[in-house]
Amino acid sequence: MPIPTALDLTRDVVTLTADLCDIASVSTQERALADAVEAALLTLPHLDVIRDGNVVVARTELGRSERVVLAGHLDTVPLTDPPNIPVRRVDGTLVGRGTTDMKGGVAVQLALAARVPSPSRDVTFIFYDCEEIEEEFNGLKRIGEQQPDLLDAEFAVLLEPTNGGIEGGCKGTLRVDVVTKGISAHSARPWNGHNAIHDAGDVLARLTAYEPATVHVDGLDYHEALNAVGIRGGIAGNVIPDVCTVSVNYRFAPDKSAEEALAHVQQVFSGFDVTLGDCAIGARPGLDQPAAQAFVEALGLPVVAKEGWTDVARFAALDIPAVNFGPGDPNLAHTDDERCPEQQIEDALAALTRWLA
Amino acid sequence: MPIPTALDLTRDVVTLTADLCDIASVSTQERALADAVEAALLTLPHLDVIRDGNVVVARTELGRSERVVLAGHLDTVPLTDPPNIPVRRVDGTLVGRGTTDMKGGVAVQLALAARVPSPSRDVTFIFYDCEEIEEEFNGLKRIGEQQPDLLDAEFAVLLEPTNGGIEGGCKGTLRVDVVTKGISAHSARPWNGHNAIHDAGDVLARLTAYEPATVHVDGLDYHEALNAVGIRGGIAGNVIPDVCTVSVNYRFAPDKSAEEALAHVQQVFSGFDVTLGDCAIGARPGLDQPAAQAFVEALGLPVVAKEGWTDVARFAALDIPAVNFGPGDPNLAHTDDERCPEQQIEDALAALTRWLA
16 A cells, blocks of 8 residues: 555645645545545544545534535546646646646645634535546445435535535436337338438427426526437438437426426427436525525625536435535636636635634 | 359259359459359350450340340359358249349340340340449449440340339439537536537428429339438537537439439528538439330330339440349348249240340
């Protein structure tokens, strides 16, 4: 086992972000960073530290009336070629892999753990692995399934980049294949067959005519969407195609269950063969509940709905309202140009300190 | 060079068909069969024999007022596994690779060459290679381009399988890609993009609404057809697609040029980006001309339009009217179950003998 690179949690949060980035942690290769995070947290006597694979959980046990979760993932997408770490500081911006997605957020978590030993509510810090790859490897998913008590709380904050704003909950996502069946024939004699691609025209017509709803949930507006994300059909240039498959993605408000979302899509495509691909429900922001209201009030920042699906939904699955709040522009995530304004990292730490101190 | 397997043209035409089938001649591997055909024809003093690659041409030079072509290809699609040659005779049916497509027709050509030394019109027999693979390898195409005089005639018969009926001319075929362009975006925020697959709905709607023409040419009805034969679009399950391509096949009557066919398709899809793939014009049956009329009268068989494109179009390109007439069910061509009623082979020989004797 390699000797962990030591992290000094007393350094300023921007330098701490840089230190975290400089320990490469591409998905499935998070061990060195998880070791460093665990070792640093173990130096803080007010925290109970639990290690499970490459997930590190640290909890205060102060007997507060409320518990909140602050969660962030340790992994990054693959390094650039050549690697852009160690990160550089350029005109007040931190440049390099992980600066936006999401070691700025992880640095804020660690700084809070070190600097707020007696928070106003009990805090569970969760650092997890494999967020950037197939869901089956996701560390937060695994803990939620195997040790859901570790996630238990009145409220959760996921420190994914939101450009410093608060994005509440998230929409769900469902994928189906809408399939038309025909009869193949030589294309010189199409009357001997039936064209499945032509039949898909009605599927596309329904998508074009579809008017997506805007749904108000717990004080936020979620904009639903129904889109073809793929279409395929055809056997050869001289053959009437016997099957055409339209892959459709429904992004639905967090007031709907998976069953309700599927029923809606089945209704839109009634008369067609609809096959469920995958589905992940959304997350309610819970802004009607005291824990969330206290958070928003303490931060004093505007709140909008999170349109994309994020791991906040794993808390929603446990009936824990959750929001996204973290430094960095999400549009720069995964790009070779990944970078984060240093001020956003400092501001995020200051905002969460206002809430927890 | 291997010693050619000898062919005995005096054997009955069904046995001759079997002998031809038993010399395997998968496309590009026709040499042994071309050698055998050439050697057999060279024994017939009334014919001039020309060899060019694996094409064999044999001509009478009797000074008749009219010349006709009888053409057939020597190659077959790949053998079955295990091979179903040597062919078997089962209840009056010849079973095995090549029996339908089209060594029955080749046997009829060879039998006519041997048995009708003084035909009523001069005859050019053409045996060619590589009909079953990419057009660039087609022996008839090559001869038509390099030595068109060898194809010169008032009328041509292609002995491809027609189940013993006469199929006049053929339709043309044109392929285009109709492309829609959009703007990619995350499917949770589709308002940042534009869905190219949705736009393809109008392409499919025009195809569904399209009413193909039936066009009367030289006494036959050709049924046109316009069909999507392929569609593809999509980047990932969470991305609004930025491009969608519909591949469309137009089968058009032989009264149209390639330019006219393309102009028609461009008109149908006006407003869309239409890219020409390939195009092959059809062939007029020429049933209004004396040479064709004499053929139909001599055979005494019904005539219908050929819907699929065949090599008769290579004669049409030289302004030679042409028909398809040969033993075997075209629906069995290329199948592992390829077979041909022996009677059809004998009937085809008898019919053409009535015409040429």
